[in-house]
Amino acid sequence: MALVVVDVMLKPEILDPQGQAVANALPRLGVSEVTSVRIGKRIEIEFSGEPDLEQARQIADKLLANPVIEDFTVRVSP
Amino acid sequence: MTTIVGVVTFPGSLDDRDAVRAVARAGATPVRLWHADSDLHGVDAVILPGGFSYGDYLRCGAIARFAPVMETIADAARGGLPVLGICNGFQILCEAHLLPGALTRNDHLLFRNRDQRLRIRSTGSAWTNEFTVGQEIVIPVKNGEGRYVADAHTLDQLEAEDRIVARYAGDNPNGSMRDIAAIRNAAGNVVGIMPHPEHAIDELTGPSQDGLRFITSLFKHLAGVRLEGVAA
Numbered sequence: 190m191a192l193v194v195v196d197v198m199l200k201p202e203i204l205d206p207q208g209q210a211v212a213n214a215l216p217r218l219g220v221s222e223v224t225s226v227r228i229g230k231r232i233e234i235e236f237s238g239e240p241d242l243e244q245a246r247q248i249a250d251k252l253l254a255n256p257v258i259e260d261f262t263v264r265v266s267p
Numbered sequence: 268m269t270t271i272v273g274v275v276t277f278p279g280s281l282d283d284r285d286a287v288r289a290v291a292r293a294g295a296t297p298v299r300l301w302h303a304d305s306d307l308h309g310v311d312a313v314i315l316p317g318g319f320s321y322g323d324y325l326r327c328g329a330i331a332r333f334a335p336v337m338e339t340i341a342d343a344a345r346g347g348l349p350v351l352g353i354c355n356g357f358q359i360l361c362e363a364h365l366l367p368g369a370l371t372r373n374d375h376l377l378f379r380n381r382d383q384r385l386r387i388r389s390t391g392s393a394w395t396n397e398f399t400v401g402q403e404i405v406i407p408v409k410n411g412e413g414r415y416v417a418d419a420h421t422l423d424q425l426e427a428e429d430r431i432v433a434r435y436a437g438d439n440p441n442g443s444m445r446d447i448a449a450i451r452n453a454a455g456n457v458v459g460i461m462p463h464p465e466h467a468i469d470e471l472t473g474p475s476q477d478g479l480r481f482i483t484s485l486f487k488h489l490a491g492v493r494l495e496g497v498a499a
Binding site for chain 2: 199202203204206207210252253255257258
């Protein structure tokens with residue numbers, strides 16, 4: 190199976206209120222060493238033949254991520 | 268000559284009916300446009316209504332941007348067709364790169380639904396020329412992802428070019444940068460606004476009738492375009 194994994198993260202300078210809410214909940218679990226939590230998306234794309242990284246990159250750039258607020262990485266899953 | 272305003276319905280649109288009603292109440296003829304139909308049926312302007320197009324999957328507006336009707340609208344908007352994107356419509360306009368920046372999760376994570384004071388900052392658009400600069404209006408705001416963000420350069424440019432159409436007055440409902448509630452493109456034909464003019468057309472159901480002026484502004488804009496056409 191030819192699987193390409195795309196990770197999408199908000200750019201570092203973009204506020205992530207969901208991540209902050211999770212970070213703020215951690216002390217209730219007794220965790221005090223965490224300074225920051227940021228939440229992103231992992232998207233798995235399955236190709237019928239060989240994994241096409243270049244095409245996956247185009248899909249990510251055009252649709253999966255919004256380059257105004259998000260960064261993405263593309264990799265073939267082992 | 269009656270003005271024909273198209274209102275697009277995407278799967279998941281909520282406010283298309285209110286937009287149709289607002290258009291009719293203002294004295295124009297509403298025409299309903301379907302997301303899968305790339306034909307604009309000769310409309311003079313388009314409203315992209317609020318709601319949750321395609322379930323807001325992936326990102327708000329991200330999938331609607333690739334709807335057949337949006338490809339036609341994007342081309343027409345670049346040619347001067349007046350387009351008003353309200354709430355989800357604003358998100359779609361940003362995703363389609365017809366407006367800069369993006370709309371993200373409210374900073375307090377709550378869905379905010381209330382009557383909102385706005386201050387009009389730019390009357391140089393097809394949809395706000397009937398207001399005066401500094402005028403305060405009250406229309407409903409209701410969003411979970413209405414926080415406008417853009418890099419500092421873009422924000423400075425919007426300010427320098429008089430492209431911030433309205434700012435939140437009083438309490439900012441979502442943490443929007445520089446209190447931005449609405450912006451326009453350089454030509455002024457495309458406006459994105461997070462609060463809802465279409466819900467403020469009737470004292471019985473809304474906080475004011477301020478919303479009607481967005482549509483009557485359109486009449487004035489189109490009359491000007493027609494005059495220019497005659498002169499040319």
